[in-house]
Amino acid sequence: MSGNKFYNSLNNYSSKLSKSQQRHTIDKLDITDTNGFCSDLAIIWLKEQLTHRFYQRTQFPRLAHKNVVNSKRAARVTGIANLLQKTSRQQPDYTGPQQMAILARLVNLQSKPLFAWRGATFSSLAGYLQRSSNMELRKFGILVSFPVGDSAHCIAFYYDQGTLTFYDANAGSYLITGKLNETNNISNFISNYKSVCLPKKWPSAKIGDRLTTTLIHT
Numbered sequence: 001m002s003g004n005k006f007y008n009s010l011n012n013y014s015s016k017l018s019k020s021q022q023r024h025t026i027d028k029l030d031i032t033d034t035n036g037f038c039s040d041l042a043i044i045w046l047k048e049q050l051t052h053r054f055y056q057r058t059q060f061p062r063l064a065h066k067n068v069v070n071s072k073r074a075a076r077v078t079g080i081a082n083l084l085q086k087t088s089r090q091q092p093d094y095t096g097p098q099q100m101a102i103l104a105r106l107v108n109l110q111s112k113p114l115f116a117w118r119g120a121t122f123s124s125l126a127g128y129l130q131r132s133s134n135m136e137l138r139k140f141g142i143l144v145s146f147p148v149g150d151s152a153h154c155i156a157f158y159y160d161q162g163t164l165t166f167y168d169a170n171a172g173s174y175l176i177t178g179k180l181n182e183t184n185n186i187s188n189f190i191s192n193y194k195s196v197c198l199p200k201k202w203p204s205a206k207i208g209d210r211l212t213t214t215l216i217h218t
Helices: 008-012 022-029 037-051 072-089 096-106 122-130 185-201
Strands: 014-019 110-113 139-148 151-160 163-168 172-176 212-217
Touching: 008 014, 008 185, 022 037, 022 072, 037 072, 037 096, 037 139, 037 151, 037 163, 037 212, 072 096, 096 110, 096 212, 122 139, 122 185, 163 185, 172 185
Parallel strands: none
Antiparallel strands: 014 172, 110 212, 139 151, 139 212, 151 163, 163 172
């Protein structure tokens, strides 16, 4: 339920910015096809980070001491993700490998598979992220997908001038403490997510360590 503690340990290395619990919000909206919502919500979240103006209201509220399941904004953005999912699957070039590129295109963002990151694992991801400033983009997003049992899950990172924010549609968003190249919190955060949080979320599923990464930018 909304009070689960699966991801609480992430607060040791970050500050929580928003709540998100896709499964319960999906259930609330009575959506039957739930596959892929994590990537749909992640790309919508990245779109907001990359293009948000200070006067705009976020679609991903903090909801401190409130239940995200009853949030109208959480329901609204989940409905948007549902439409995005349906639209992406109607594209003539839709295939699994093309999913991220199609989602990015549909929300007017640019995407590029990070072939140089091929072979990245959870243990090496922090190093790749810390070296990502050489992409010469002031701000950008990274979509990361990995196997969970017979399925997959997608998370996102947002980089903005040295700071890194994380998003998981099952947990919400977290601003990782410290500058990207000046702290061990990045590796500690990722290690905690993989070894502590994910086993709580999926105790009976094998969590794969082969990561697929995609660069997202304006």
